[in-house]
Amino acid sequence: MTTVWPLPPVVPAGRMADSEQPVLDLPGGLELRPWQPADAESLVTASQDPDIRQWNLFSVGTVEEARVRIGRMHERWRAEQGAIWAIARPGEVAIGLIGWNEIDLQGGSAEILYWVLPAARGGGVVVAATERLSRWALDELGLHRLRLRHSVANAASCRVAEKAGYTLEGTLRSSLLHADGWHDMHLHALLQGDL
Ligand SMILES: CC(C)(COP(=O)(O)OP(=O)(O)OC[C@H]1O[C@@H](n2cnc3c(N)ncnc32)[C@H](O)[C@@H]1OP(=O)(O)O)[C@@H](O)C(=O)NCCC(=O)NCCS
Secondary structure, X not given: OOOOOOOOOOOOOOOOOOOOOOOEEOHHHOEEEEOOHHHHHXXXXXXXXXXXXXXXXXXXXXXXXXXXXXXXXXXXHHOOOOEEEEEEOOOOOOXXXXXXXXXXXXXXXXXXXXXXXHHHOOOOHHHHHHHHHHHHHHHHHOOOEEEEEEEOXXXXXXXXXXXXXXXXXXXXXXXXXXXXXXXXXXXXXXXXXXX
């Protein structure tokens, strides 16, 4: 067998940076679209929600700081390191956030993160958005393995993972420091061919 070394990248560099971040339709008249400066207030509101603070370890003090974060999301797309979308109705401000952190095009993996504001919870929005973005990441971007981690105490997030088809692979003991101490984390994953 001929050994090819170094291994070629799973996804060639440039596949994100050379294209615009797409707008993707969701059921219920919602869409996934890039964050805009006008969404800054939504980030501040989210960071005041106790559940989002607790589970997303997320804090933004001011609208100015939120605008800087939104600018950084666009930089991270161009650097092919992150891909973060707003969940919104067309023409309206963001009601949630979902996207990929720790994108590794060379190795073919990324980790999903998400939250929605309290008024948008309970209707299956995040499950639909997770399914849509997972299809995008596997079929359009070409990643091989998608990770989803959540605290074992976050039952809602565990249910989102299960409903979106992510297999529970195990528990990462005392893995992430939260405001109330170290939490064990569930590791779920979705692989090429799972869907
Ligand atoms: C986790 C979160 C994104 C889920 O969004 P959501 O809109 O509430 O989820 P859905 O309505 O799609 O519900 C998903 C499932 O979780 C279940 N669920 C919701 N809250 C739950 C809870 N506290 N305990 C157990 N299951 C729960 C729902 O019943 C549903 O399952 P079902 O369809 O079988 O009934 C949302 O609650 C949130 O933003 N929470 C705060 C931040 C957060 O936890 N982020 C994730 C960090 S890993």
